[in-house]
Amino acid sequence: MENSASTLISPIAQSIDILVQAISNNAKVLACGNGGSAADAQHFIAELVGRFERDRIPFAGISLNTDTSILTAVGNDYGFDVIFERQVQALGQPGDVLVAMSTSGNSSNVIKAIQAAHERNMAVIALTGKNGGTIAGMLTDFDVHLCVPHDRTMRIQEVHGLLLHVLCDGIDAFLLGDIS
Numbered sequence: 100m101e102n103s104a105s106t107l108i109s110p111i112a113q114s115i116d117i118l119v120q121a122i123s124n125n126a127k128v129l130a131c132g133n134g135g136s137a138a139d140a141q142h143f144i145a146e147l148v149g150r151f152e153r154d155r156i157p158f159a160g161i162s163l164n165t166d167t168s169i170l171t172a173v174g175n176d177y178g179f180d181v182i183f184e185r186q187v188q189a190l191g192q193p194g195d196v197l198v199a200m201s202t203s204g205n206s207s208n209v210i211k212a213i214q215a216a217h218e219r220n221m222a223v224i225a226l227t228g229k230n231g232g233t234i235a236g237m238l239t240d241f242d243v244h245l246c247v248p249h250d251r252t253m254r255i256q257e258v259h260g261l262l263l264h265v266l267c268d269g270i271d272a273f274l275l276g277d278i279s
């Protein structure tokens with residue numbers, strides 16, 4: 100936790116900037132991940148579309164792991180590794196943001212979603228762990244890498260959950276002002 104706090108302060112601030120800019124431009128946020136990270140992705144998007152702590156206008160966001168018809172059709176017809184890529188290709192526009200989560204940094208469906216986001220001129224906020232895996236080497240200067248410096252998936256996920264709340268809090272503070 101303490102290591103995370105010191106290494107992640109700067110990428111947290113960059114992530115909030117990217118998200119606030121996208122929201123201010125009426126762009127949208129797409130989020131994806133597998134297993135526990137799928138739960139994190141839909142949790143984060145629920146807080147954008149619904150609310151975090153304070154009433155405000157809804158923000159545009161879509162979780163790419165919640166539509167079972169899309170997931171089963173694309174998985175069945177094209178393969179599990181393209182379940183997120185296909186949705187980024189269908190929904191992503193330049194200026195949108197992809198929040199991509201993988202504790203290993205090596206899940207092929209998340210990797211392909213990042214490639215698709217780059218092809219559509221979308222910024223990527225990648226939440227990973229360990230050494231960032233393959234994803235660490237794919238990110239550009241327009242992206243942000245929130246890599247939790249820990250080896251255990253559960254601990255990485257716990258910090259990811261905290262980070263997503265910090266991002267929500269930062270977005271609201273920027274757009275609505277600090278809570279006094």
Ligand SMILES: O=C(CO)[C@@H](O)[C@H](O)[C@H](O)[C@H](O)COP(=O)(O)O
Pocket residue numbers: 133134135136200201202203204205206209252253256
């Ligand atoms: O929640 C957990 C473990 O805590 C698991 O469901 C975990 O998310 C799954 O094994 C995922 O498939 C792991 O994928 P990734 O984080 O390496 O991309």
Ligand SMILES: [Zn+2]
Pocket residue numbers: 135253256
């Ligand atoms: Zn878990």
